[in-house]
Amino acid sequence: MSFVGGGGCGGQDVHKFVEALQADFKTLSLETKKKYPQIKEACEEAISKLCTAGSSQQNSVYYTVNQILYPLVQGCETKDLKIIKFCLGMMQRLITQQVVDQKGALYITNALWTLMENNIEEVKVLQTVTLLLTTNTVVHGDTLAKALVLCFRLHYAKNPTIVNTAGATIRQLVSLVFERVYLEKDSVSSLQQQQSSGSPAEGEGGNQDVQTFASDAFLLFQDLVQLVNADQPYWLLGMTEMTRTFGLELLEAVLTNFSAVFHESNDFRLLLKERVCALVIKLFSPNVKHRQLPAPSNGNAPVPAEKPYFPISMRLLRLVAILIQKYHTILVTECEIFLSLIIKFLDPDKPAWQRALALEVIHKLVTRSSLIAFFCKSYDLKNHATNIVHDMIAAMGSYIRYSLINASAMLNGQQNGVANSLTAMSGSNQCGFMFRGAYLPLVATYAPGVSKAVYLEMLDKIDASNIPDSYGISVGHAILLDMTRSIGGVIQRTPELHPSHNTAVITEEEHKPLCLQLVNSSWSALLSAFIPLVETSIDEATTENILKAMQNYAALCGMLEQLQPRDAFIMAMCRASFPPHYAMSIFANTTQSDGDLRCHTRSGSQDLSSQFINSCSGDAGDFRPQIVAVGTPLPSASLPHSVMQAPVMLTNKNLQCMRAILFLAHNNGGILGTSWHIVLQTLQHLVWILGLKPSTGGSLQAMPKPAVEANVGIQTAVMADLPVLSQMLSQLFESSQYLDDVALHHLIDALCKLSHEAMELAYANREPSLFAVAKLLETGLVNMPRIKVLWRPLTNHLLEVCQHRHIRMREWGVEAITYLVKSALQFKHKTPLKENMELQTMLLSPLSELSTVLHADVRQRQLDCVLQILNTAGEILSFGWPAIIEIIGAVNEHHGEPLIRTAFQCLQLVITDFLTVMPWRCLPLCISTAAKFGSQTQELNISLTAIGLMWNISDFFNQNQDKLMSTQLQDVSILPDFPGTVKMPQFDKLWMCLYAKLGELCVDLRPAVRKSAGQTLFSTISAHGSLLNPPTWQALVWQVLFPLLDNVRALSSSASNEKVDASGNILIHHSRNTAQKQWAETQVLTLSGVCRVFNTKRELLQMLGDFERAWSLILEFIQNAALSKNGEVSLAALKSLQEIMYHNTAERTERALKDPQTAQEQDEEIWTIAWNIWLSIGMESTKMSTSTSAKLQQQNSNGAETQEDFYIPSQAFLTALIQIFPAIFQHIQVKFTAADFDKFCTVLTNAVCIPVQTDAVPYIMSTVSDTLLTPLHDGILDCMELIQKEATKPDSHISQLIPAIFRQLLIFSKFACAPPTFQQSVEHKYAKSSGHYANNASVEVVSMNYIPFGEKSISICVKLYQTTATEDSVVQEQILHDIVKALRTPLAMKYKCLSSSTWKLAISSLISVLHTGLKVARAKPQHFASLWDDLADTLDKFLFPASVCTIEDRGLEEIVLDETIDCQVIELLRDEVLPHSHEMPHQFIMQIVVLLNKGSIHSASDTNICYESDWKLREIFAKTCFETLLQFSLLEDHANTNNNRLNANVLTAGAAGAGGKDFAGRLAVTALLHRFQEVLKRFNDDERQSGKCPLPRFRLSEISFVLKAIATLVVSMKKAPASKVNKPAWDQLIGLYPYLVDCTTTTSPEVSRSLREALLQYTDLLQAPRSCSAATSNDNVIQSNGQE
Incomplete structure (x- = not known):
């Protein structure tokens, strides 16, 4: 790919690249300038071409590259290392930029070839080649x-x-x-x-x-x-x-x-x-031909074949492994050859490293289940092909056996030659195999399905390192496990984790024959290999893996219905679970699998087994398996006597094998078929040896062995495993639920066979094995969904077991039956058991049949079962109740307490939980049965609980009333008859049956039964009585309740008073230690219960007639009980009375609206009865006669008599009695008379005076504190307030009672200062003693705090007076005078009062009533003539009390507050008395002036007063008195400016004359001046005597006050009218002047300032004022009289 086409770079990048190339060529040109001019020229030409390419289109760069490579190729030919490196670097950059095409690549390759041949820069050359080929694909x-x-x-x-x-x-x-x-x-x-x-x-x-x-x-x-x-x-x-x-x-x-x-x-x-x-087969030739033999003895060595070479052999086997793994589908024949060769490499005559390599290759192959399937399909399944799978596994078995035998032989010196690494095992945590002392450790461990080669990976080794002797068996062990796993993968079609894309596909048609062939090819060879491995393995993990493989294989055989291989593997595992001699004995009669093993197990394995067995009992130095459990052999017909005598010793491996069998049977029980017997027989023996005993549900648990079995024991480690084994056993039988019916019957037949064998042995008095019975139970439990399939054979056999004479067999037979019945009833069947009568009958049938068994233990278990059935499945027993109740009712008292207890528990459950599912006709039977258990005398708790059951029955009646009412019983004879009630409904009869039975139990001889029955009876009536028809109520009251009350009263009165003997160690409380006291409790319960019922149903009973008779009768019962000498009974009676009195009036109001006249008449009559009953109870109970007091005093003196000799009502009783009154009063207030009130007050006063017993202290203390009222006092005052409230209403019928109310409240108020003393009888009820009850240690009464009660009475009285002061009855009865007299006691006592709150409340109350009452007194003076002297005396005793108060006693703040209260009294006089002096008696006004004079100067008081402690702080009080005096005596009285004459009625006979008020004023001035003179004289004397020591602060304050008072008096006298100040007063004032002058020597600044003010006021007195010249001689007489 070119730079231009694939680089994707922009023009800028190309430009930079070209510039970089030009720079590099310039550098190269400079380097070759001298030595290699041709290279220089080529570089310049290349630069030129690059310049041209850079200026033109980008495409031209690609075409220029081949031309610019020329100088680089030339540079590589120079052999100059520097230039070569530079040129190679430029080439690499060109290659990296992908600008080299095919031709350029050839140039570069040729240049590199030259460098290679010259051995120059080989590494750079390799880098360049790599770049050239990997950068793109042009080469x-x-x-x-x-x-x-x-x-x-x-x-x-x-x-x-x-x-x-x-x-x-x-x-x-x-x-x-x-x-x-x-x-x-x-x-x-x-x-x-x-x-x-x-x-x-x-x-x-x-x-x-x-x-x-x-x-x-x-x-x-x-x-x-x-x-x-x-x-x-x-x-x-x-x-x-x-x-x-x-x-x-x-x-x-x-x-x-x-x-x-x-x-x-x-x-x-x-x-x-x-x-x-072909190449591989050719190269394998040395490996196949070579044999490693020991040197012959004759010295004639054979011609040695070519020796195999480890590196070649190892790589060849790696290559073969790849060919088989990845190309087996296209190299079928070749792979067969390769596999045969590899298997041949395992022969013992091959070198150890060659065998190790072959094992590693085989391991790689067997981890792939697809390969195993392919081998079987391609070879074993073909008629004329090699059985590769069989041969491979057989070779592995032979190899393993050879390894073990050879290791043992080498260790024992039977083979000379190379020293080996085998030693006896020295550690305890080793993994591996041990045979005849030779220890072969597991030197290699593998994860399942993973091969990990060691020698196949030694690519850098020339020779194989020293291979451990145990390496082969370690790999071989892993190969067998993985082979088993792969076979399982093929049979179960488990997908591989890493499947290859060229795996052969096995169709469904091919799969079944393939699996069968796979088992046929492998099982015998696998078994012969596994047996020695199991026998020789010495660690748990290794054994566990082998056993898992055997389990899995046996399961696979079972899946394919290959019985012979299945049984052979199971038998091998069962044999391995025991010591060899024991296994041989117990399986002697089991011919099922022995022949198979003999036929299909190679002789080497048998030899090996026997050798291994012998090795266990060999030399002491040999390895001995650890014995983890020693047990006795299970008695068996097949065991010879010698075996029976010797203990059975189990190793850890035996227990592992047991677990493996359990696991196999648990997971694959469906394929065991006829093998169940051998499996169960094995498990039974192991369970017996280990000491596992059956427990609940059939599971097995380890039980402690008796000490006598000294030679029998189980190691601690195994003890921890026993629960696991037990759990596995249980899980095994739990898995039977997944078996089909045929397999399940195989299992049950096997168990029954084992059980019959155990029963036969038990007849010979040998300890039976309970394994079969327990497991029959467990099997039945887990197969509940198809219980019909196995119920009859199962339970029939178990009933046979229940009849067995051996108690252990019998126990477990009945355990199994009862447990099965319980579980079957609980189980949720496909058709609900509740609706399946046939199934329900079938399931309960075995339980009923147990009733025919005579053994008591079986009957006990039967009842226990019934109890548990009721607990767990009672709600579904729709058809079984007759049988259940029959079983319960069959038990009588002679059966003994345990059976009675169990039967009762059954009844308890029937009644509490299952009445809803029971037929109607069973209900009366349930009631009578419960009552029967309630009256039985063997067990008290049962009686009490039976009564509780009767409550449950009532609750059921209530909840199911509709259903019960709608059901009519045909056979009415089972219901009792109640005369006097016409056509009582069946439902009501059911209730009356219950009430009658409870009523009978209420008078049982046992207190606890009586109490429980009573509580239940009344709770039932209260909760469910509304269900009865009204006529039935009359029957209930007159035929059940009133007879019950009468019986209880009669039995209570006749009960013994002797102490009850407490049986055993039970302690009886002193309140229940006699029969009479126990009957008292019953009386309380029945009375309160009947009253509660009566109260609740009062309206209903009133409609039925006879109500007044019933009302009178119930109140009679209450009165009788209330006057009982038993406090508990009397208090309960009052509580019952209280309930009746406080009954809700809503329904009564509704009845009154319907028939008002009749209702009113009835109400008046019944409440009059109630009032008379209350008065009777109150008068009788609170009447503390002299004889009673004498008895108590006698007790106080000698302490010999008990409190039972007389009766003192408790506080709770009295409180309850008082609290009932308001309820009665609201009904009788219209007819409430003064005589009624007097009787009522007698009851109240008597109740207050009743002493408190010590046991009532918690009652009081728990409800009040010292500052609050006791419940009794609170109740009494509430009653008074209730009557007061009613009396003060407009147009009240009882308004004439107001004065009597005042007097009763005032009686109560006096208790705040003088509580009543108990030593005096009630007739002398108001002793004015300030002490509480005599504090004699033997007196069982305590003092009570009456202060809150008295104070609250005062408060109520004051409030009442404020609202009723103007009432005629209050004025005429002189209630104000009574209040003043009552308050005089606390006011006179003042600081001697028991509580300071008393006199403070008294003075505030006095002030309040005077504010209200003085106005009335001024308006109606004729009714208050007797008041004034007592009022003046009361005020004087309060303001100047005899009791002394000190700062230490009360504190400064309290004294200041007390002085403020005193000032409030003076202010009252100033505001309410002195302004109206002309309307009050002259003598009273004079007494008030004297009182003010007395208080105006504190030092002028009695000389006995302690200045330091008390009066030094009454300056404010003195000032208030003084100012009040001045205001009264000197200032102009605007109220008298009209010269009104004083009312003649106000003046007394000794104070006649028109100038009474002026006279009082002048008298006040004269008295003040006289006191000033005394204070001044005393001060001057004391100051002279004190020398330089200053007088106390309060003396200085006192003199300062006097001086200020003089100044104020002078000013006031100057302003006063002439009528108020006479000449002697002026003379007396001037006479003070010398004393004032004497005071000038004082050093106190405060005194000096006050003195200066006083002296300044004397300025106008230097000349007598003219107003004095007209003084008459009559004034002198008055003055002289006043000074006296």
Whole structure:
């Protein structure tokens, strides 16, 4: 291809290329200028031509090349290395640019030839040749031949580098020549048209009509054959020599890579057949004739034949392998010859390397299944051809046997000569074979189907290296495995991984005869080869591979129905599973395969086997197989006594063989046929020896052996394998589901035969083998889809086994039957079992027949089976229920607890899960059966669970009501009769049957049964009672429930009070340790249950009549229980009462709308009954009589009596009692009278005073904290609020109760400060003791926190007063006065209160009620005359309490807050009292002024007050008092500007006169001035005495305040009216002046500033003001009185 045509370069690239050439020629011209002028001239001419070519069209460059090559050729002829190198480089560039044509190529080739002959730059020459031929295809024909000859010539140079380079070049170029053939289009058809008129080999060249490249390839290959045959070439003229080895390698390369050329061309094919094959056969001659014999003893050596040469032989065999692999379809006869030769090479008289090479070739061939098929088809299947496949495998077997025997002989010194490498095995992890001490390791391992040659690849070796003795057996072992695999591939038509395109196609017609022939040709030879390999292999992997091959082959034979080969292979594997002597004994009667083996196994194999067996018991130095398991022989009729006595020792290989048999039978059970017996017999023996015992489902598991069997054991490693073996066994029988019916019967017959043998042995009291029974079970399980085929023979045999007297046989017989029945019922049959009566009956038949067996263990297993059937397949037993219930019902109490338990479990499942599929007529039977189990006394748990089943029955009735109602039972005798109810429906009778049975169980003697039955009865009625017809309800209430209550009450009252003896180690709680307490629990349950039912169905019962009688009766039962001395019963009774009282009124409202008058009358009557019952319970239960208190006190004193001697209601009881009231009250409020309220209050007060028992503390603590109300207190206050809310409604019927409500709340409020004490009886209920209950350790009551209760009562009272203060009843009953008196206690106690929150709430409450109440008092003073003294006293005791508070007690912030509260009180007086003083009593106003005076100066208080601790911080309070006093006493009272007279009713008798208010004001001023003087005098005295030590800060603050107060007072007195300030007050003010002057010595800046303000205000007093001159003597009298 030219540069121009194929380069694809642009004009610019051409231009650059031309310029580069010109530059190169210039360089060459300069180099040759002196020595070679002719070259210089040629270069200049070339430059000229290039210039011309560059300026013209691009095409001219191509034509110019041949002309410019001339100087380069001349340069190569100069022998000047520098010039030659330069010229070769330019040539290579021209070649690379593809501008050289055919003529130019010839010039270059000739130049290179010259250089070759002169031995110049050989490597460059080779590079140039390679470039010339590989760059494009212009070189062909003679030029190509010359180039190739040039390379061949250089290959035989002396320089190794050149030789190697030339060799590589030749290989590349030879391949190139054949690759060109593929490039030519239609080359195949052209070659096929060529019909040679004479042999091309006879002429001097190839046929001229053949296309160019094919012709080159043909001529080249022909000459290669010529040269290998040492003949002259026809085309490669000039060849002087070529080694045969190199020629063979080239032939091999061509034949390997270009087989398509030979297959597609007749010429090439003919060349291959006539020349190549003949050449190979000729060259094989030395190998065939040579024999390697030991030196004869007589010294007459035979004439030695030509010795084979390893390199030639090895290459020849490589070539043969290629010919067979790739050209067998066109060289059929030749391949037969080659194969026969290769097989002959395995003879023992051939050199070891020759045998190794032959083995490697055979290995290559046998990995290709297509080749094996071709060999069999072309040779073995032909009548007069060689049996190549048979001969090949037989030769392999002979070779392997010879290798083993020879190795043993050499090791034992029976053969002299060459030292060998065989030694006894020293390691434990070796792979290979051992025979009579000779160890042949596996020195070569191969992946399946892959051959890996060693000696065939030794192309660089002259002689074969020392071949290990074991190499041959290693390859031979791999050949046998791959041969088996390939045979399988042929038979199964498995595609090859790498198929060749020239593989012969096997048609379907040809396939079957081919496979049969393949088996006939191979099985005996393979078996005779495998047996010694299995016997001598010493590692698991090798043995595993051999056994797999044997399995696969046996399976193939079975597929082809070749019974003789199949049985022979199976027997061989079975024999290998045991020690030889044991195998010989147990298979003595098995003649099925022995004859076959004897006929078809070569004698060498038999000899070898016997030799190997003997070797196991040979010298101590010999290899001994590792014993991994030792077991006892299985008793058998065929075993001689000697064998029975000795233990059986199994090697790891025996177990491997067992696995192989399992694998074979598992995967190919369908082809075993009559061989099943031998396989199962083998497995049975192995299972017995290994100690595998049957387990659930028929699988086998390893069981621990008894200690007495000291000589029997299994290694740990094998113990891990036993589960795997067991799993494989199970899988084997699982695979029987894939067998056809005939094969399955073969299997079952074999198992039954084994089982009969075991039964016979068991009659002799020998331990039976359970293998057959277990596997019959397993076989049946996996063949469920066709269970009819095998059910009867299988179960009939198993029923025989169940009758056996040996317990182990019997156990497994019944196990097999029950397991099969369960599985068959569970299985999803083609026709659903639920609809298949015949099949269902057939399957349950064996189970029913077991009832005739007398053995108890069988009956137990039968019931267990029924239980499991119900668990797993009960829903499909549509036709089997009679039989199932019959089996369950057949068990009585004398059968013992286990059977009863199992039978009950069955019943349990029937009732809980399968009532839906059971016929209607079975339901009453189920109820009575469940009740029967409930009343049985053997097992308590069964009774309890039976009761639970009755709930399940009820649930079923409910869910299937439609179905049950629509079904009418013909035989009504099975249903009970209930008198008094007309035409009760069958469905209702079913329910009543259930309720009646449960009612009977509710009074059982066992508490647990009673409890369970009661819970079930009421749960059932609650959940499903709505299904009954209304008339039936009357029967239920009067015939079941009320009689039940009466029975329970009677039995409870008559129950023993003695402690129950706890049987065994069961601990009984003290609350249940007597029969009476246990009956109490029953009473609670039944009462609450009946009440709940009554409540739920109240509307229904009201419609039926007799409701009032029922209502009275139920409340009577409740009252009786509520007054019980048992706390549990009483509390439960209240809860029941609560449920009834709080019943939903929606339906009742609907009934009232229909018939309002009747409904109202009924309601009034029943709620009056309810109210009376409640009052009765409340009065009786909370009445703490003196005798009761005395009893408790007696207990406190001696601690000897128990708490049971008397009864204290619990907090929960009281709470429940109180919480019931609101429900009753809403119905009786219209008729609620004051007498009712008094009784109600009595109950409340008594309930509050009831002490708390210690066991109630968790109840209280779990619901409240210290700051919250207890449930009881909360309930009481809720009731009070309820009544209060009703009383305060407009037009309320009970508004007259408001004062009584106030008084009751105030009673409760006092408990915040003085809780009730228990030592006093209820009649003395309000002891004002601040202590809690006596803290005696023996008293089982605890103190309670009444503070939240009392405080909440105060809050409610205040709110109520704020809304009802103006009510006439509240005013007339002086409720405000009562509130003030009630609050006086906490206010007076103040800091002595139990909680500071109490007095704070009290003062805030007082302020609130005064805000409201003072207005009412001013409006209606006649009703409040008694209030004022108590109010003034209360305020005084609060503001100036007797209790002391310190910072340490309360903290600074708390004290400040307390002072703020005090100020709020003063502000109240300032805002609500003093402005209205003329409307209030004079004495009260005077008391308020005195109180303000008292608070205005804190140091003027009682001298006992601790200044440091308390009053130092009441400055704000004092200031507030002072400012209030000033405002009241001095400032103009705008309210009195009209000189209104004081109301006469306000003034008291001792305070008559019109100037009462002015007098009070002047009195206040005089008192203030007197106190100022005291403070000033004390301050001056203390400061003088303190010296330089300053007074405390609070004293300075106090004096500062006084000084400021004086300044303020002076200012106020100046502004005040004359009526409010008299002359003595001014004189008293001026009298303070000396004390003020004394204060000037103080060092405190704060005091000095206040002093300055006070002194400045005295400026106007230096002269007495004129307003004082008119003072009267009467004022003096008043002043003097006031100062007193």
